[in-house]
Amino acid sequence: MIDGLLDVRGVRHSALVGLDGKVVARAGLREADLPAELTLVAAGRAVIGSLQSNLNADGWQELLLDVDGGPVLLTPHGNQVLLTAFDDVSSLGRVRFAVRRLLGTV
Structure with a gap:
């Protein structure tokens, strides 16, 4: 399912993580980097949960983390989170479009 994200210019790897923190699917991600x-993902979920609580929000769309290893986009998919790591923030639009197309939200 998520292997197609690796065809998007700039995407380094991707992983679909369940509510229990286990990897459901991964593409381009080495076992050592898991x-x-x-x-x-766990930190992102904690931040999102805190923001939702403080803002009385029911859901969330995505969270961009710009970390030392490069930007990471977290996108909800049901009770799972899709993590997409890519090369540069300038690729964000292309990555967001690819993720939305993959998840069927375009």
Whole structure:
């Protein structure tokens, strides 16, 4: 399913993470890099939960984290989160479009 994201210029890797923190699917992501990426997802979920609580918001669309290794886009998909790591923030529009097309929200 998510392998197609690797065809998008600038995308380094992607992972679909379940509510329990387990990887459901991954593309271009080495086993050794999983712990760091799962930590990002967990931290992102904590930030989103806090913001939702403080703002009385029901849902969220996406969260962009610009970390040392490059930007990471977290996108909700049901009770899962799609993590997409890419090369530069200037690629954000292209990556967002590809993610939305993949998830069927375009």
